[in-house]
Amino acid sequence: MSGGDSRLQSNVIIGVFHQVLSLLINMVSKYAVRTYLGVEYLGLQTVFGNFCDIFTFAFMGIGTAMMYSLYRPLALGKRKEQAEIYQYYRRIYRILTVAVMSIGSAAVFLVLVVVHADIRVMEITGTYFLYLGSVLIYNRLFLEYYYIMADQKRYICCLVMSTVDGAALVFQVFVLKTAYNYSLFLLCVLVKNIITYFILHSYIKRRYSHLLQEEEMPGTAEQKEIRKNVKDLIIYRAGNVLVNSTDSIVISDLLSTATAGCYSNYMFVSMGIQSMISSFFDSILAKIGHSVSLDGRDKQYSDFLKLSAVNIMVNGITVIGFYWLVQDFISLWMGAEVLLDMKVPAIVALNLYLTGIRQTTAAYRQSAGLFQKVGYIVLGKGLLNLVLSYILGAVYGLMGILTATAVSSVITLYFYEPYMVYRYFGKSWKPEAVYQIVSGGLTYVILRIVGIPLQAMPAHSWFWLCIKGMLCLLLSLACFFLFGAVLSKIIKKLGEKQL
Known part of the structure; x- marks a missing residue:
């Protein structure tokens, strides 16, 4: 080695x-x-x-x-x-x-x-x-x-x-x-x-x-x-x-600091998952950076497609696990009295998905030095989120504040960042369009399939939560390998046409 x-x-x-x-x-x-x-x-x-x-x-x-x-x-x-x-x-x-x-x-x-x-x-x-x-x-x-x-x-x-x-x-x-x-x-x-x-x-x-x-x-x-x-x-x-x-500042201001504390438990789990995935990408970021400095665009693009295919499965499994396990986890960890409505993990899971699915494009954007092409759009996204959080929060409460994050993400950076990276490679954006549509649909379908046995399986102890988590992981893996084989072939064919 x-x-x-x-x-x-x-x-x-x-x-x-x-x-x-x-x-x-x-x-x-x-x-x-x-x-x-x-x-x-x-x-x-x-x-x-x-x-x-x-x-x-x-x-x-x-x-x-x-x-x-x-x-x-x-x-x-x-x-x-x-x-x-x-x-x-x-x-x-x-x-x-x-x-x-x-x-x-x-x-x-x-x-x-x-x-x-x-x-x-x-x-x-x-x-x-x-x-x-x-x-x-x-x-x-x-x-x-x-x-x-x-x-x-x-x-x-x-x-x-x-x-x-x-x-x-x-x-x-x-x-x-x-x-x-x-x-x-x-x-x-x-x-x-x-x-x-x-x-x-x-x-x-x-x-x-x-x-x-x-x-x-x-x-x-x-x-x-x-x-x-x-x-x-x-x-x-x-x-x-x-x-x-x-979000927590707005929640504390419009609702209460205690509610912000309860919400922080969900964000702790969500940010923990994001940091786990980011840890992998951080570990290979320097490797990508050195590749950008020394390798040709075709080699970089080939590696990018492989990493994108892996990211679909990793992101999907983590989002599915979060949605079906977070309530049981927080209940065992902090107590049932700090649980929020099931709508909260649903919208947090959506935001988690929207962030995670762009990890590959974000890694290549950073390594290729495409800073100036996205900064103001991200700033606009942040300002839009802050404004929408106060407006929707005043009307719909906690769910309005959380929904503002998803809305601001979708209408700003979600599609532009991948488009920018594909322009760097000198390729069409078609593979990314397929990637986004199919990966989103695939994740939702598998989430529903995995939920059938998990909903009938309460976790009253850490032991049973681990069993439930293992079942969730195995079912998600099986579904992604089954359905994902088709997706990988589609992305590979689209990518090969441009190489």
Whole structure:
């Protein structure tokens, strides 16, 4: 096995392990907050998280731009160019940290307006600043994280973060169980993020010492290109944040913070599934980026079609599993009293599907550097979602807020992003049209078929939930293999006509 293939295998395996462990850690953490402090604190934590996502979205955008800038220098072994790019992004991160700290601090007044809970104002204020500080430290370590990831060594970051997160969880639960204090809980999170940052920074200093020895910056043309990519990706991330991180704020504002806490359980499961799938794509993102830098378009397009076929099955199985299992899971995890109407998992499953089915096109869009072609559309999608959430939420309540996300997604980015990637390949959009129509219909049909035995099978314990989950997985796999063979042939034939 070559070095690149070995790193890819490590990235995928350890990346998935890290994601599973992170989900388990967050499960225990949320359960501890719910048990020892109550559902209002769960909602408060969700609102804090959404506000901080809004203020720190630029960190993620800069990280993606940094990876794109590094693919070619890393692939060609240009150490001086790597160091110049790293130092330039380091300067950007410092400026951004100060800006986010200032804006985030001023936003405490908005937090106090939105939160409707029986919690003292001083406690809300103090815990918000602790939460903001921990998020700033966490996002600051992305400078090291994205460089290591661009070098196809994401597994290093995953091992470090898994170890520190696991150890920190013990202290977090102990603090909640003995002190019933949310401030001490968040202090543990802050210390955990500081430790993770110093470990990754030490690894960079030891393994990539040439990055810190170079003080020169990229040339004027390169800096201009970097700033352009950063701007486009920040706009893109801003739109994503307005879609993914405002629902709980709107729910807390229009309904109650407790309702936002109940809804956060569904989003936790949904985001967990998305992060599992994203972990796989993140693990191969650098590989795709290096392929974009070195391989021809025909080779890239062939790999793209294969990955798209796999994504249909993976996305379909996760959406079906979420829809039929999430109510039982939350009931066993948090208690039946925090369950919401069955319409909620239905619309969350739809949003999960709309996001997951575009994973392949999103991966190639990022790796090919097509930032400027989609950023403003995503921002428009986010603004539309925010406006529709308040309008529909005021009329239809919770379901109106959730429906706004699906509507804004379908009428903006859902069809444009694949079209843009196919234009990059110089191919017709026909295979993607077939892909979207057939995969959506196939997923819905299999969801209904799988639901026939699952609806008659209640899960009153974790054991029976596991049995139900295994049955759901096996039935979904069988159906996708049965029906998916036809779909794969259709996509392959359409793709071969264009190669």
